[in-house]
Amino acid sequence: MPSRKPDATIVDVARTAGVSAATVSRVLNGSGPVSPSARGRVEEAVRRLRYMPNASAKSLRHLKTSTLAVIVSDILVSYYAEIIKGIENTAGALRYKILICDAQNQREKEADYMTLAMDRTVDGIILIAPMLGDAELAAYADRGYALGVIGRRIDHPAIPCVYTDNVGAATEAVTHLIAQGHERIAFLSGFADATDSYERLEGYMKALRQASLPFRPELIDSGGFSEPGGYEAFLRLRERSSAFTAVFAANDEMALGIYRACAELGIPIPAGMAVVGVDNNRVGRHVDPALSTVDPPKHAMGALLAEKLIDQLGEGRCPGTRCFEVGSRLLVRGSSIFNNK
Amino acid sequence: MPSRKPDATIVDVARTAGVSAATVSRVLNGSGPVSPSARGRVEEAVRRLRYMPNASAKSLRHLKTSTLAVIVSDILVSYYAEIIKGIENTAGALRYKILICDAQNQREKEADYMTLAMDRTVDGIILIAPMLGDAELAAYADRGYALGVIGRRIDHPAIPCVYTDNVGAATEAVTHLIAQGHERIAFLSGFADATDSYERLEGYMKALRQASLPFRPELIDSGGFSEPGGYEAFLRLRERSSAFTAVFAANDEMALGIYRACAELGIPIPAGMAVVGVDNNRVGRHVDPALSTVDPPKHAMGALLAEKLIDQLGEGRCPGTRCFEVGSRLLVRGSSIFNNK
DNA sequence: AAAGTTGTTGAAATCGATTACAAATTGCTG
DNA sequence: CAGCAATTTGTAATCGATTTCAACAACTTT
Missing domain, CATH: 3.40.50.2300 (Response regulator)
Structure with a gap:
């Protein structure tokens, strides 16, 4: 038995309906006048043969x-x-x-x-x-x-x-942390060379400047946008300085890594460490406490x-x-x- | 200015190389003998015009x-x-x-x-x-x-x-929980009518039977395969019976819902409640404690x-x-x- | 030099649908 | 009923690539 019967073509429909291919095309596309009788026979033939125009042929003809x-x-x-x-x-x-x-x-x-x-x-x-x-x-x-x-x-x-607007969003997030009373806020970038990371860092600095808070390079690290990366970067940050009380992470995955690190170190969120991420990842809504985040549309x-x-x-x-x-x-x-x- | 210059066609290449379209096709597909001189001119023309065969035309010709x-x-x-x-x-x-x-x-x-x-x-x-x-x-x-x-x-x-093999996998998961000493194990199905849910329930029951443990209908609920669904189903289960010490969830999302419910209720995992899911969701590896799960390939x-x-x-x-x-x-x-x- | 190889090449048909144009049909007016 | 307009229809070309087939050239062989 052969693989499959070939599909009906426009010529098959035309023959079945007793008209030319041009007429079938006109019926199907409404691209020209067709007598009611011919239209009826074409429609019937299309139904009977389950005809569908071949997409490749259409593409070739229209060059799209x-x-x-x-x-x-x-x-x-x-x-x-x-x-x-x-x-x-x-x-x-x-x-x-x-x-x-x-x-x-x-x-x-x-x-x-x-x-x-x-x-x-x-x-x-x-x-x-x-x-x-x-x-x-x-x-x-x-x-x-x-x-x-x-x-x-x-x-x-x-x-x-x-x-x-990465800069604006980051500024807003960090300003929110400042408004909550935080003065030492760490920043976790994704990859140091990614545009997103760079702009978010810029927003972070802008928020500090607007609040007249000093920029402390020891509070900056990178976590490669991944959960394990965030986990490890947080541990490194804590080793360098235990004085910060909040972290702004360049994405939610890294923020979740921070959650895991805090759980292990016994640091309560948000009382001991406030966290804000970026992305509005699905998971963030369901962790405890729910993750504050920047939500891009x-x-x-x-x-x-x-x-x-x-x-x-x-x-x-x-x-x-x-x-x-x-x-x-x-x-x-x-x-x-x-x-x- | 027009939208874009049309692409070169095989005829353009043929003209540029001073041969026929057939020869160009033979060079490109290795589908026939071509003299070294003609081949050279065709290859040069293809490069010059950055020619690529039109995919629609190929599809139409080959009917695939x-x-x-x-x-x-x-x-x-x-x-x-x-x-x-x-x-x-x-x-x-x-x-x-x-x-x-x-x-x-x-x-x-x-x-x-x-x-x-x-x-x-x-x-x-x-x-x-x-x-x-x-x-x-x-x-x-x-x-x-x-x-x-x-x-x-x-x-x-x-x-x-x-x-x-849903039945086998579920049996293995539940047998593992039984081996850990659990006797009252709840089951969270996804949708009651989904094949996956049904077969996993079957495996759950099979494991109980093999261990001669009784089947308790009050320990069965459905969470629609979602995190919130798992959260709510767990709360319902606890309302009906607080005697169970483990849950087998039909997927990881629902298992994560159980994590959240346990966090709120102050139930420690795994000491107070053992949890096993299905799917090997990315997140499960990074929650604390890491989620045991069935990993389909x-x-x-x-x-x-x-x-x-x-x-x-x-x-x-x-x-x-x-x-x-x-x-x-x-x-x-x-x-x-x-x-x- | 005629006949037969071998190796290259191009003309034309094909895939299926669309469309410009011409032809055929119909209806109407004078 | 001739003549014209309006309506409907079909023929053929087209989109770009592939492939069959026949033709042609450049050889060798007798």
Whole structure:
């Protein structure tokens, strides 16, 4: 027995309905006048044969695939997964499909996936927190490929981007800790060279300056954005100085590492140590005490960029505003407020 | 200025190299003899024009797209995301792309995505823990569409499937708790009607029977596979009976809900309450104490099914074994062992 | 020098759907 | 009933790459 019977084509439908392929196409797309009688017979034939137009043929004819690629460094990171959900929702509503590409934290893989635009597998590419540099991305855009970036600002007239106000958010978080009476506040960066880390550090310093508090370099360390990294960085911090009473961590995963370290050292949160993270990770809401955190509008960021990029595909060029800096809310929860018993 | 210069086509390359399109194709695919001189000129032209064959045209010609769709009920569930990673790795190695579809827990969306096979956007579909019933899936397969299922057994000669030995794994987990001296062990199911929940309950009962322990219905509750659900279910259980000393939760999220409830009630884990979950969620390794859990080979499950389905696409029918029941390891960690301090 | 190899090459058909254009049909007016 | 307009329909070209087949060139062999 053969593998499968081939699908019905538009010619099969035409033959069954006793008309030409052109008429079938007109019925299906409403692209021209068709007599009621012919329309009826075509519709009947389509039903009988369960006909669906071949997507590859449509793509070839229109020179567009109605598909976007989304390149992400690790699909397991829930922060990215939520952005993807936002993209998927909007893209789906606009009849676009999305091809997900997990670059597994390898810059080379990320670059490989760019070929999806070049061989026209996709109409455009969305990069989430790309590893490729600005110059490389600009080069792709200059060659006429549509791409958009989530997570950092890009200054290229054809590349729409959406990113968060890291400085402002960090300033708000640290100012909140200061308002709670903390004067020695540690900062846990992710990777020392990541834009996100850098900007959050900037916000941290800005908040200290505004409150006329001194900047103490011994209260700064890095935890690689991971839970174990946060755990170890906290232990290092404590070794250097036991005088601080609060920590602002550049993401929630590291903040959870701090929770574990505090549990082991018998330091109560928030009484002995206040903690604030960034990301609004799902887990943070359910630990005890609940983790205060900066909540970036992940879903909205994905949705916004998808809409922009798809618009651009239609218009031929990037319409209206191209760069969007979105604000984040500070969610104050149990890990940073004193007044709970 | 226009949107973008159109890509070079095979005809452009042919003209530039002073040969016919057929020769260009032969050079690119090694599908026929080409003189060294012609080959050289073609390669040069390809480089100069940065030519890449149009994917849609290739798909149309070969009547295959080298793309699989993966339909999942929620991409945020890390359990599913890890399976997807396994699929992506294997598929990528076999030169297949994957289209990710998030059905958002809606059965109707899941059914909608099946059209991707019918309009030949994809060559085959992988469903992870599908909501669609066996009969519906069988109907698609009967109509000649290639599909595979991860998460439950399907008895259809053309549908490969990979699933875990839920009964065995649950039996092992509960037997482990019994070995630790527990006699009254609660069970938290996910949804009462989910296959996974049902089979894990079966394993729970089997372990009790083997140890000649009585089955107590008041020690059974459901938490909808979520953290808050687990939290609330635990509180309900405690209200009904405070005599149990251990809980086996049908997944780690619910187990984390139990952690929170125990923290609030001042019950120490594992001394006052032993906990074992299922999934080997990333978070479980970092909570205190670390969560004992059943670890299904998520990555391998995805990889295995992807390979099977792609094989089937080549062969025309499902070759060799079609159903794979994979075993899970029990990871014993701090939440279920007494001997720590 | 005629016949037969071997090795290269291009013209044309094909995949399935869309669309510009021309042809055919119908209805209406003078 | 001739002539024109309006409506409906089909033919053929097109999108870009692949592949069959026949043609051609450059040889060797007799």
